[in-house]
Every structure is written in C-alpha cells, then in structure tokens.
Amino acid sequence: MRLKNKLILSYIVLITLPLTILGFGYYYASKDIMLKLARDNVSEIVLKNNQIINERLKIIQEDSLSLMVECELYQIFDEPSPAVGVQLLENNKKVTGILGRYFSQSADLYSTELVTQGFVYGNKSKNTYPPDYFYTSELYRRAAEGKGRIAWVPTYDYTRMHNLPELAGTDIDYRYMFSAVRQINPSCVRNDVIVRAGGASEKPVLVMNFKEDVYAGIFRDSIPIKGSVFMVASEDGTIISHQDKSRLGTVESAAWLKEVRSEGSGTAYVTTGGQRMIACFAVSPVTNWLSVVLIPPGALTHDIADTILFFMITLGAPLLALSLLFAYLISARISSPVSKLLLAIKRVGGGDFNAQIKVEGRDELGHVLMKFNSMNERVRSLIDENYVVKLRERETEILALNIQLNPHFLYNTLNIINWMAVHGEKEQVSHMLISLSRMLHYTTDNRRDQMLLREDLAWLQDYIVIMANRFEHRFRVDFDIQPELLEVNVPKLFLQPLLENAIIHGFRNMESGGLITIYGQQQGNTIRFCVEDNGSGIEAERMEQLLKEENANIGLKNVDKRIKLLYGSEYGIEIESVLEFGTRVKLVIPYPGPLE
Numbered sequence: 001m002r003l004k005n006k007l008i009l010s011y012i013v014l015i016t017l018p019l020t021i022l023g024f025g026y027y028y029a030s031k032d033i034m035l036k037l038a039r040d041n042v043s044e045i046v047l048k049n050n051q052i053i054n055e056r057l058k059i060i061q062e063d064s065l066s067l068m069v070e071c072e073l074y075q076i077f078d079e080p081s082p083a084v085g086v087q088l089l090e091n092n093k094k095v096t097g098i099l100g101r102y103f104s105q106s107a108d109l110y111s112t113e114l115v116t117q118g119f120v121y122g123n124k125s126k127n128t129y130p131p132d133y134f135y136t137s138e139l140y141r142r143a144a145e146g147k148g149r150i151a152w153v154p155t156y157d158y159t160r161m162h163n164l165p166e167l168a169g170t171d172i173d174y175r176y177m178f179s180a181v182r183q184i185n186p187s188c189v190r191n192d193v194i195v196r197a198g199g200a201s202e203k204p205v206l207v208m209n210f211k212e213d214v215y216a217g218i219f220r221d222s223i224p225i226k227g228s229v230f231m232v233a234s235e236d237g238t239i240i241s242h243q244d245k246s247r248l249g250t251v252e253s254a255a256w257l258k259e260v261r262s263e264g265s266g267t268a269y270v271t272t273g274g275q276r277m278i279a280c281f282a283v284s285p286v287t288n289w290l291s292v293v294l295i296p297p298g299a300l301t302h303d304i305a306d307t308i309l310f311f312m313i314t315l316g317a318p319l320l321a322l323s324l325l326f327a328y329l330i331s332a333r334i335s336s337p338v339s340k341l342l343l344a345i346k347r348v349g350g351g352d353f354n355a356q357i358k359v360e361g362r363d364e365l366g367h368v369l370m371k372f373n374s375m376n377e378r379v380r381s382l383i384d385e386n387y388v389v390k391l392r393e394r395e396t397e398i399l400a401l402n403i404q405l406n407p408h409f410l411y412n413t414l415n416i417i418n419w420m421a422v423h424g425e426k427e428q429v430s431h432m433l434i435s436l437s438r439m440l441h442y443t444t445d446n447r448r449d450q451m452l453l454r455e456d457l458a459w460l461q462d463y464i465v466i467m468a469n470r471f472e473h474r475f476r477v478d479f480d481i482q483p484e485l486l487e488v489n490v491p492k493l494f495l496q497p498l499l500e501n502a503i504i505h506g507f508r509n510m511e512s513g514g515l516i517t518i519y520g521q522q523q524g525n526t527i528r529f530c531v532e533d534n535g536s537g538i539e540a541e542r543m544e545q546l547l548k549e550e551n552a553n554i555g556l557k558n559v560d561k562r563i564k565l566l567y568g569s570e571y572g573i574e575i576e577s578v579l580e581f582g583t584r585v586k587l588v589i590p591y592p593g594p595l596e
Contacts, residue, residue, distance in 0.1 A: 497555025506535025
C-alpha cells in the first residue's frame with residue numbers, strides 16, 4: 001500500500017473510530033434513560049386513562065344502584081302478574097323514560113335495557129333482541145351470581161350472546177360489546193322506610209351495554225409512541241379492547257398476563273409474539289380488568305439512533321474531509337521528495353551518475369536528499385577514476401595487439417618482395433614498395449585506434465596489390481560496401497586478417513579462379529561485414545579452434561578480441577565454412593555514425 005493510502009486510511013480510522021465509540025456509548029446511555037422515562041410516562045398515562053374510565057364507569061355503576069330505589073319503577077314491577085297488551089306498551093314507555101333520566105347523560109353507554117322473562121324494556125332504536133335466550137346466556141348467569149351487585153361481562157359477539165344467527169353475516173355497529181349487568185329488586189322509600197316489591201313479583205335484570213371504543217378512544221390517542229399496542233383483558237384473559245379489532249372477544253392465554261395482573265400496576269419486560277416488549281399496566285378497581293400498553297423498545301430508541309447518526313454524519317463528514325485533506329498534504333510533502341529520490345535512484349541505476357535532486361526543505365527528508373546528492377557525486381567521482389584506469393588499460397592492450405599485428409604483416413610482405421626481387425621483377429617491386437610505404441605509414445600511426453572505413457579500405461587496396469603480386473594474380477577481390485558506410489569509424493586494420501586468411505589458407509590448393517567478396521551493410525543499429533571466398537574451406541574441428549584456442553590463428557583472434565574490447569562481448573566474429581565450397585567470415589560492430 002502506498003504511503004498516501006496508508007495515511008488516508010489511518011486518518012479515516014482515527015476519525016471514525018472515536019466517533020463510532022462515542023456514538024455507541026451515547027446511544028446506550030441515552031437508550032437506558034429514554035426507556036426509563038418512557039416506561040414512567042406511559043405507565044402514568046395508563047394509570048390516568050384507567051382512572052378516567054373508572055370514574056366514568058363508577059358513575060354509571062352508582063346510577064344503576066340508585067335505579068333500585070326508583071319508586072316509579074317499583075310501581076311498574078310490583079305486580080303479581082306481568083303486564084300484557086296496552087299495559088305492557090305503557091310500562092315500556094315509562095321504563096324507557098326512567099332509564100333515560102338515569103343514563104342518558106353518559107356518552108359511554110351504548111344502550112340500557114331492563115330484561116324480564118317476557119319482555120325487554122328500553123329503547124329499541126339501537127339494538128333489540130327477544131328475551132327467549134337471555135336467561136340461558138352468560139349475561140343472566142353473571143347477574144344472578146351477583147345477587148344485586150353489578151357484574152362486568154367482557155367483550156362478546158352480540159349475535160352469539162343473544163342467539164341471533166340471522167345477524168351473524170351482517171355488518172352491525174354493535175357486534176362487539178361489553179356489558180354491566182345487575183339484578184334489580186325494585187323498591188321505594190316512603191316515609192323514610194324502604195318498601196320492596198313483593199316476593200311474587202319478577203326481578204328484572206339491568207343490562208348496560210358498552211362498545212369497546214370506551215377504552216380504544218382513550219388509549220389509541222393517548223400513546224404517542226409508534227408501534228405501541230394497547231389491550232384490555234379480563235381476569236380469564238378475554239380481550240375487552242385491543243389495537244387489533246380482530247382480537248376482540250378472544251382469550252389471551254399468555255403467562256405474562258397473569259404475572260403482571262398479580263403486581264396490580266407498573267412496568268415489566270414481556271415477550272409476546274416472539275418480540276420483547278415493555279408492558280405498562282394497571283388493574284381497574286371497578287371492573288378488575290387489566291389495561292396494558294405494549295411498547296417496542298426499538299420505537300423508543302429509533303429517534304435516538306437517527307439523532308446520533310445525524311450527529312455522526314454532520315460532525316464526521318467535515319472532520320473526515322478535513323483529515324483527508326491533511327493526509328493528502330502531508331503525504332504529498334513526504335511522497336514528493338521520496339518520488340524524486342526514487343526517480344534519481346532509477347537514473348543512477350541506468351548509469352546516469354549526474355542525477356541531482358533539488359532540495360527544497362531542511363527537514364529529515366531534505367537531509368536525506370542532500371546526502372544522496374553528496375553520495376552520487378562521490379560515486380561519479382570514483383567511477384570516473386575507475387573508468388580512466390580501465391580505459392588506459394584497454395588502450396594499452398589494444399596498442400599491444402596492434403604492435404603484434406603489424407610485425408606479422410610486415411614479415412609476410414617482406415618475404416613476398418624478397419621473392420619478387422630474386423626473380424628480377426623490378427617494376428613490381430617498386431609498386432609493392434610504394435604500397436608498402438603507404439601501408440607502413442598508416443599502420444605505424446598508433447595515436448588513433450579507429451579510422452574512417454574509406455581510409456581503412458584504401459590501405460586494404462594496397463595490401464591486395466602486394467598479395468596479388470605475391471600469388472601471381474590467382475585471385476581477385478570484389479567489394480560490395482554501402483556508400484554511406486565509408487564515413488563510419490571502424491577498428492583499424494580489422495579486415496586485413498580476414499582477407500589474409502582467405503588468400504593464404506583458402507586458395508592454398510588453387511592455381512587460379514580465386515574470388516573474395518567483401519560485403520558491408522547497415523542492419524538496424526549494427527554494421528555487418530562479410531569476407532567470403534570460394535576456397536577449399538575449413539574442417540569442422542579446425543574451425544572450432546580458430547577463435548577459442550590461444551595461438552590458433554593470431555590474426556582472427558586479435559580482431560575478435562579487439563572488437564569485444566571496443567564494443568562489448570555481443571559483437572565479434574563468426575565463421576561458416578563448407579569443404580571444397582569456401583568460407584564466410586562475418587564481423588559485426590555497432591553502428592556509431594559518421595565521424596564529426
């Protein structure tokens with residue numbers, strides 16, 4: 001990973017890690033406080049809602065108790081036999097009026113009825129049912145068990161309670177209701193004495209019906225927490241009111257209901273439907289029913305999490321941007337000198353020891369760059385010194401090779417002139433001495449190791465004149481040299497040993513018809529020379545010895561070694577030969593361009 005990326009990553013971690021730790025710490029601390037406040041507040045709301053409903057139900061309960069000493073009601077029901085016909089209608093009108101006086105002021109009551117064996121007294125505009133099944137219903141059973149005390153019947157299906165199957169599939173407003181029932185023993189206070197109906201008279205049952213909205217209307221609007229659920233349940237778990245209306249009248253058998261009921265009121269953590277919830281509950285002293293509000297803890301902490309997330313984003317984003325800017329500036333301050341140093345090292349690795357870095361600071365990195373410049377200067381100085389020493393050694397070795405070459409040629413040439421002088425060929429001797437004079441002048445100039453190709457070829461022409469006379473013109477030499485190569489620097493006398501070997505060794509068994517062709521052409525960055533003859537060729541064993549064994553062939557060995565000393569080991573001589581067909585000697589040197 002690059003230094004810049006490491007710095008950026010480090011700054012990101014240094015910013016995000018503390019913010020994350022602080023955020024989580026604040027979240028959990030706030031969560032506990034928020035949950036406690038929510039439990040206390042919702043618990044108080046449940047208690048107040050319960051108290052409000054209890055007060056309203058208590059008034060209705062007291063009104064029902066007052067109804068028992070209503071003299072007009074006493075007169076209607078203190079009869080030995082039930083009223084019929086017109087009398088029954090008159091009585092229903094009077095009872096409806098009485099019930100209206102006592103209960104019409106309560107908005108919670110849906111309907112109020114007095115039920116006897118033969119008739120249901122009350123307003124028929126809201127609900128009606130025949131008394132046929134009443135005395136076998138749960139309503140009558142609870143009223144009879146109360147013996148004059150009020151009994152609260154949990155929410156039930158109206159059509160099932162009163163055996164009205166014809167209404168089961170219809171959408172009626174009063175399908176689910178809960179009721180308060182009390183068996184009435186009519187009486188009247190006369191002269192401060194309570195007069196009760198005779199034992200033979202029927203005791204009607206007061207039925208006060210409530211829609212579950214009595215609870216739902218209060219709880220649904222009073223709990224502001226999203227996702228909360230309210231419910232009211234009786235002692236046996238029957239649902240009186242619930243957030244989900246489909247649960248009305250069903251029985252909830254969860255164990256936690258009994259546990260919280262035993263505590264009366266308060267808060268507790270419960271698990272319902274596989275979800276952990278906070279339960280705030282209170283038991284009504286009027287109905288003995290349990291009111292519960294279930295709150296998902298996540299709903300309470302959701303706003304906290306959003307607030308913390310907003311805080312982390314609004315604070316973290318600028319800090320992160322600022323840290324990235326600092327990381328970029330610092331990394332640039334560090335990486336720029338390092339990049340310059342790496343570039344300079346790369347140049348030095350490529351052989352450029354003149355590389356110098358501009359030092360712009362005086363810190364640690366600036367000190368490193370200064371030391372690098374100083375080191376590079378010292379290395380260049382040492383290399384220059386070593387190069388001069390090596391160059392002098394190489395010049396000495398090349399000079400020695402040239403000295404070794406010149407006597408070798410001179411010895412051969414003098415033998416040829418001597419042979420011609422013996423035979424009295426004076427003119428040929430004169431021409432050869434002139435050619436030899438020019439050649440000696442050229443070869444004895446050791447101040448330069450490289451000459452122009454045209455100068456070296458002029459010397460080679462003089463050499464060919466001498467050798468042609470020596471061998472009585474049994475061969476000829478052709479040149480095929482690219483003209484542009486004539487102005488190129490080449491090693492001095494580099495072709496003479498190749499030509500000499502072709503003449504002496506290639507044509508040793510030939511009396512005439514010898515042909516030597518000298519090629520020269522540029523190929524890319526190299527110059528390739530070739531000396532080709534049609535002589536007798538070289539045996540394979542002998543050819544392997546020519547350039548490997550010492551003293552195998554002084555001329556070829558010297559030329560190959562000179563080429564490698566001047567240009568490198570990748571350049572030099574290659575030999576190809578086929579017996580009875582001839583020999584081809586290839587020589588490769590780099591293309592240096594013309595001499596300036």
